[in-house]
Amino acid sequence: xxxxxxxxxxxxxxxxxxxxxxxxxxxxxxxxxxxxxxxxxxxxxxxxxxxxxxxxxxxxxxxxxxxxxxxxxxxxxxxxxxxxxxxxxxxxxxxxxxxxxxxxxxxxxxxxxxxxxxxxxxxxxxxxxxxxxxxxxxxxxxxxxxxxxxxxxxxxxxxxxxxxxxxxxxxxx
Numbered sequence: 298x299x300x301x302x303x304x305x306x307x308x309x310x311x312x313x314x315x316x317x318x319x320x321x322x323x324x325x326x327x328x329x330x331x332x333x334x335x336x337x338x339x340x341x342x343x344x345x346x347x348x349x350x351x352x353x354x355x356x357x358x359x360x361x362x363x364x365x366x367x368x369x370x371x372x373x374x375x376x377x378x379x380x381x382x383x384x385x386x387x388x389x390x391x392x393x394x395x396x397x398x399x400x401x402x403x404x405x406x407x408x409x410x411x412x413x414x415x416x417x418x419x420x421x422x423x424x425x426x427x428x429x430x431x432x433x434x435x436x437x438x439x440x441x442x443x444x445x446x447x448x449x450x451x452x453x454x455x456x457x458x459x460x461x462x463x464x465x466x467x468x469x470x
Contacts, residue, residue: 302320304412304413304414307410308409308410309409311347312348312350312356315346315347316347317344317347319345320342322414322417323341324340330365335367341362343360343420345413346358354387356401358385360382361380361382363421364380367425367426367429369429370430371430372437380421380425382423384402385400387401388404389403
């Protein structure tokens with residue numbers, strides 16, 4: 298993030314002035330993302346366009362762009378995943394979001410302020426695939442290709458029954 302730019306911002310003031318902000322974050326600065334990355338390098342670019350909503354509450358259009366290195370769940374190798382995303386956000390204070398009527402996503406303010414980094418990180422997490430996987434199974438990292446007859450070691454056709462001994466124990470009591 299650029300030095301000198303505040304992370305905690307006053308949502309109401311920015312919405313009144315219809316301010317648009319852009320921030321860049323290093324992916325390794327985002328704590329909730331670290332465990333999902335194959336490599337902690339890259340940048341998350343986020344734009345926040347604040348506006349006062351018809352409800353009278355502050356809101357923003359949050360747009361992100363990033364290319365994190367994720368771990369493929371088939372071959373467990375890293376691969377680049379380019380993504381973009383955006384959400385319409387309505388900021389809420391202590392109100393219960395269930396009681397508010399809005400088509401927008403709610404994001405809770407603390408004393409009228411929000412962390413732009415947390416807002417951008419949340420948007421990125423929502424844009425990530427639930428199960429990251431390389432684009433094509435045929436060329437996926439080290440995943441075995443059964444169509445070409447690759448042999449997977451340690452796998453047999455025999456079915457294992459790890460709890461079969463429990464049945465014998467239950468009969469004895």
